[in-house]
Amino acid sequence: MRGPGPSGARIRPDMRAAFIAGREQIEVRETDVPAPSAGEVLLRVRACGICGSDLHFYHGAFPANPNISPGHEFAGEIAEIGEGVSGFEAGQRVVVEPIRRCRDCAYCRTGRYHLCPKHVLCGTFVPGGLSDFVVVPAYTLYPLPDSLDFELGALVEPMAVAVHGVHIVNLTMGERVLVLGSGAIGLFSIIAARAAEAVDVIATYRHDHQGEAALAAGASRIIRDSEVSGLEKEGIDVVIETVGGSAPTLAQALGAVRPGGRISVLGLFAGAIPLGALALILKEVTMAGGITYCCPGLHSDFDVALRIIRSDPERARALITHRFSLEEAAEAFATAADKGTKSLKVQVQTS
Secondary structure, rough: OOOEEEOOOOOEEEOOOOOEEOOOOOEEEEOOOOOOOOEEEHHHHEEEEEEHHHHHHHHHOOOOOOOOOOEEEEEEEEEEEOOOOOOOOOOEEEEOOOEEEOOOHHHOOOOOHHHHHEEEOOOOEEEEOOEEEEEHHHHHHHOHHHHHOOOHOOOHHHHHHHHHHHOOOOOOOOOOOEEEOOOOOHHHHHHHHEEEEEOEEEEEEHHHHHHHHHHHOOEEEEEEEHHHHOOOOOOEEEEEEEOEOOOOOHHHHHEEEEEEEEEEEEEOOOOOOOOOOOHHHOOOOEEEEEEOOOOOOOHHHHHHHHHHHHOOHHHHHHOOEEOOOOOHHHHHHHHHHHHHOOOOOEEEOOO
């Protein structure tokens, strides 16, 4: 046994964790509860979302470590504090910004820690949140406001991705935005663009339930993903691409954006994608790739994401379409992978 948890109960010597055991195979196994080292905390995970990048590992597009639990969208409560940790206490409710980094290189010192050459995302090469407990560095923690429950806390990470996508192209008040794709990141991008006071947000969708969700998230208009070619003359200032894979969305973005406009690329592409370089040059378009989140100034992307969710929690909560227990992790992944289930954001939650 490892000492008392937040309620005075002692922590079990074992726990459950989900693992990707092979292509489209999820196993829930018992394993030892980890102990926090200096500067770390042991977190009792309460909610963890399944991300599109998790599904790339699930489908075998990227190699998954069968001994590392996935999951990087999670919130919970501190169960145990390691040596040297200050500012947090056992029982405190927190959200995790799941990037381990060196905290010493030029990128880390300037708030661009997502580009640290030693950075590691939880759930890839270090254990993630699809488990009862996980150890994380204390510097990754954000207090979860009393007004937000754990499932809303687990939405902060994907919201921060969308906030990052908005800030890398300097979206400003009154601009017109096109969001390509109405999956989870596309929907969060609609919310983030509205929070940045875009005057008009158009969203593309493939499935009817995605189009309905885009309107609920704040899109002023929705169009089928096959109808983007009709937008060339509408003066789109910013395009946010969220589809990735092998979709022709970069070409669509270049065609739709106005001369001098900007393109934010958030979709994870599986391989080389044709790009019309001549259009890029002739229109003087700025294209920026976005990966995770950072702290570009006084406020981090996570700070902004927390503020957006606090301002309208039920709009964010509406994106959660399915909730499963940890024992049901295999069903959770299968549901997230099958758009026939009308899934948007699937979460695994523990009581």
